[in-house]
Amino acid sequence: MTRSEQQPDKMNLNEGSAMAGLMFRLRDAACLQGGALSIPPQLTQSYVLIYIRQGQGSVTIGETMHRMQSHAIYFCPADDTFSVDSDEGIDTELYLFRMDIYQEQGGFKRRLYPLRGELQLCKGEAATLPSDTLVPLCESVLHYHESQDPLERFRSQFTFEQLLYHVMQCYRMKQQPSGSTLEQVRMHMERHLDQSMTIEQLARRMDLSPKYFGDVFKKHYGMSPMDYLTELRMNRAKLLMAKPNLKLRDIAHQVGYQDEFYFSRKFKKEIGVAPTVYMKRRHRRVAAYSLNMIGLLLPLQIIPFAAPLHPKWTSHYYRTYHADIPVHLRAYRQHDASSSKIQELQAHRPELILCPSEVSEEEKLQLEQIATVYYIPAQGLSWREQLMLTAELLGETEEAEVWLKKYERQAVRAREQLHAIVQEGTCLVIRITRNAIYAYSNRAIAEVFYGDLQMKPLSIYSEALYEERLTLDALSNLDVDHLFVLVQQEEETLQHWETMQYDPRWQEMKSVRLHHFYRLNSDPWRHYTADAMERVVKETLHLVSGNRP
Incomplete structure (x- = not known):
């Protein structure tokens, strides 16, 4: 060719x-x-x-x-x-x-x-x-x-x-050039955060009255211009706080606040903690080499300096922490992901890398040339053991013990509330991928859903881990009371899922007729870390209680 x-x-x-x-x-x-x-x-x-x-x-x-x-x-x-x-x-x-x-x-x-x-x-x-x-x-x-x-x-x-x-x-x-537009005003705000800005000044850039400009901006971006500016400034401040040797006064000036005390009050109001507390947490330049490593750091009150982030592959962490984590490593599942991540880490030089022990020997050699590397086994340890090992390596054992006690209290409260709702009803998790249906249980489901929360499984699925392919006829004959559904988020599977919901066999199932079926997300249900387990507890309660996010 x-x-x-x-x-x-x-x-x-x-x-x-x-x-x-x-x-x-x-x-x-x-x-x-x-x-x-x-x-x-x-x-x-x-x-x-x-x-x-x-x-x-x-x-x-x-x-x-x-x-x-x-x-x-x-x-x-x-x-x-x-x-x-x-x-x-x-x-x-x-x-x-x-x-x-x-x-x-x-x-x-x-x-x-x-x-x-x-x-x-x-x-x-x-x-x-x-x-x-x-x-x-x-x-x-x-x-x-x-x-x-x-x-x-x-x-x-x-x-x-x-x-x-x-x-x-x-x-x-x-593509033709245009005059002053709303998007240009927004870009001006992003590029000049260190400058004083009022709604009157911004409105003049569009030749509009301040009130009308505010209404148009809110309709377009979902918040007022000043709220949007505050959010931009707080996000920029959080990134600056991850850098060493920057004083609070300098950070305040770089995001448009001349009075550092006013900035401190504003930051605590918006973020929930004082800048000094936030900076203390951020000054440890710890890199999370994989998604699961993020879930081991957050319970220890450590926000990673670098971590894999993507709106789909790491959706929860991307939504929650994209402005808090300065270095976004590649998270897309392609063959060049590891080399891209290593290049990013070489460029930004973290102090410490937290890494699954299952990575290749070649990756280990490259990572160890960048910084100290702590390896956490994904297999052979429970999520509690993984958390305690991470805490011991980082000198945060007390923080881990406090977090685990809090988790146990949450699990007990959730279990009591769930049992009052489902009574003795049976539960089943299924996974749908392409045109196939599987009765499904992984480590997170076995240890938290059926373990800590004591949801009642069907008697034929007594094993901890399984993935058994089912036909729709077989699923409808199981007579399960509460059905939890994981649907792979890709085109062919979603088309099959949509067709399946119109099938009489699906519609006549008891759990479907009684509206006792619940959609699950891959995150946290297919992840296995302390942070994910806590979210499984919360999400189960939200779904079953009817308080569905």
């Missing part, structure tokens, strides 16, 4: 001839709506186009979160992740289209090759379009795609291409 015939991995739509060589194939179309609409982070194998007809909230593509706008288009490339979260109580409606993109390549014998990776158009928020153009096209694509008539389904394809044409027109217009 010649160079010109090789499969492309990236395309720039500004290249004039590029569009002529691209072909788009619609794979799926859906309209989602509701007052608390949520699409959990999921990996997509196809390109995804999301049109927000109405709503407020956030759309996250890869690691970038966009504030949701009505009549806006968002793109996610193939082999990347996306999620959607609408604001509570806000009616949201969106159209979601999945598509494959092909490019024509070659000389005399021209061929079509699947396009993978990032397409310039297909990344993030592309454009805000007029609804009178886009809504009828979206409705038509969905209508034709759902038709039972093959000819009408074929019609959905070229209607979808019309939709793409209008989107690309708006995308081209967006």
Whole structure:
């Protein structure tokens, strides 16, 4: 194969001839709506186009979160992740289209090759379009795609291409330079945190009254300009506090506060602890080499200096600590993840690396050239033993003992409340991946769900660990009282899960009819650390009690 015939991995739509060589194939179309609409982070194998007809909230593509706008288009490339979260109580409606993109390549014998990776158009928020153009096209694509008539389904394809044409027109217009915009004001705030800013000064940049500017900003970003500025300043301050030899006065000045005492009061109000306490915790430059290592450090009141973070692969820690952890290591599950993490650690030089003992010998040699490395076995030790070993190595044994006593009290209280609700009802956890269903129990489920919380298993599943494939018929015949469902967040599995919920065998199950089935997230249920176990206890109680997050 010649160079010109090789499969492309990236395309720039500004290249004039590029569009002529691209072909788009619609794979799926859906309209989602509701007052608390949520699409959990999921990996997509196809390109995804999301049109927000109405709503407020956030759309996250890869690691970038966009504030949701009505009549806006968002793109996610193939082999990347996306999620959607609408604001509570806000009616949201969106159209979601999945598509494959092909490019024509070659000389005399021209061929079509699947396009993978990032397409310039297909990344993030592309454009805000007029609804009178886009809504009828979206409705038509969905209508034709759902038709039972093959000819009408074929019609959905070229209607979808019309939709793409209008989107690309708006995308081209967006590339033209514009005047002072809301986004430019937001970027000004981020770049000049050390300067004094008032709402009057910011409003003048858009030639708006302060009140109208405040209303527009809040509608767009979900908070007032001054609250947004405070959040930016606190996040920047937390990053600065991880650096050695910086005085509190200097940090305050760098984030726009001339009075360090006022900054201290503001920081404690926003973050919950005084700056001096926070800085003491942060000055240990401990790197967590894996996700599980984060879950061993946090119970010891140690926030890692470096750790794997990603909106999907480490979603809980990314949401909670992305501004607290200065160095974000690669978390995406690809072959080059370890080399990328080592390069990051070489560049930032932590004092100490906490690492699973199961990593390769090559990785161990490279890590030990960077800093002192403490190895924690993932196998052979319980999560309690892992925590105590970590605490002993770090000189935090007393902190670990205090945390474990608190955990035991939480587990006892949760167990009493759960048993009052479920009585003697049986419980089962199932895992759905691709088109397969498994009765499932891992170490976390066995030791916490069935162990510490003493949830009652079905008698046929008395072993601690198992993964037994079930048919839907077999599952429906188990007559379980409370069903807990783990659904793998990838395209094929989610499509199978959606179809499965309309199956009469599923709908007639006792646990489904009584609304005693509960969706679980991989994090914490498939992780095995002290922090994850505590969250399993809390999440079980929230789900079963009806106080569902």
